[in-house]
Amino acid sequence: MLRDGLLAVRELRQGHGTPLVLLHGFPLDSRMWADVVDLMPGEPHVLGIDFPGAGRSPVGADVAERLGTSGDPSIELAADAVAATLRARGIDRAVVAGLSMGGYVALALVERHPELVAGLGLLDTKTTADPDDARANRLRIADQLEAEHRVDAVLGMRTSLLGATSRGARPDLAARLETWIRDQGPLGVAWAQRAMAARPDRSAVLRGFAGPVVVVVGDEDELSPPAGAREMAQLAADTQLVEVPRAGHMTAIESPEPVASALATLLRRA
Numbered sequence: 001m002l003r004d005g006l007l008a009v010r011e012l013r014q015g016h017g018t019p020l021v022l023l024h025g026f027p028l029d030s031r032m033w034a035d036v037v038d039l040m041p042g043e044p045h046v047l048g049i050d051f052p053g054a055g056r057s058p059v060g061a062d063v064a065e066r067l068g069t070s071g072d073p074s075i076e077l078a079a080d081a082v083a084a085t086l087r088a089r090g091i092d093r094a095v096v097a098g099l100s101m102g103g104y105v106a107l108a109l110v111e112r113h114p115e116l117v118a119g120l121g122l123l124d125t126k127t128t129a130d131p132d133d134a135r136a137n138r139l140r141i142a143d144q145l146e147a148e149h150r151v152d153a154v155l156g157m158r159t160s161l162l163g164a165t166s167r168g169a170r171p172d173l174a175a176r177l178e179t180w181i182r183d184q185g186p187l188g189v190a191w192a193q194r195a196m197a198a199r200p201d202r203s204a205v206l207r208g209f210a211g212p213v214v215v216v217v218g219d220e221d222e223l224s225p226p227a228g229a230r231e232m233a234q235l236a237a238d239t240q241l242v243e244v245p246r247a248g249h250m251t252a253i254e255s256p257e258p259v260a261s262a263l264a265t266l267l268r269r270a
């Protein structure tokens, strides 16, 4: 684990060629990518980055101070911090893939640092903003996390992130998710909720992206359902759509093999 002074970076695989940067989902960190990376063919260079306040990264206010910007939680700040972290390591161009919240940050990266993004992987995510009720729910949960100083308010996600098949047949996956969620700092989780609540619609950003895109969705994803993924896959010109059978929102841990293969193909296309 290296820090480079900004966000925590996990070197998931030492290889060569255009690096693959993996951005994690909420309320997790870059450990979630291990199975996918193990299954990738060839010798890619793969790294995972923890968002502000997640995993081993500093909290959002500290990251904002380092970047000289306002400390308000935002997906834009997370994207700027990812860009600064990559540049500090001498990486000026990468294939970027994000799952769910990671996808929100990947799209903000395309908008704010387009020269960095050679190809884009959007897994179990969406380009749209939250409807009002979902936004209000996030803010209520953020308040609760901050008041309780515990992550209990999001522990239910250990099962809601999974598809029906995994919920029934893979109790080990819910246990892994619980461990990762319990490892997060409640203030970092609250920061991420507030950042996601504030994010705008970025459909136009994807529409304007000229590089290769892969959209991956679990066919049992209840949080970013396949119908939305199919619509999203129509937005950018050079897009491949991969629907993963018997997986929910956590394709990367529920069914890592097709995800590894989709990302390897994206790397080749880029």
Ligand code: MLT
Pocket (backbone or CB within 6 Å): 024, 025, 026, 027, 099, 100, 101, 102, 196, 223, 249
């Ligand atoms: C995630 O997996 O990152 C979350 O489901 C994102 C969200 O809450 O929108």
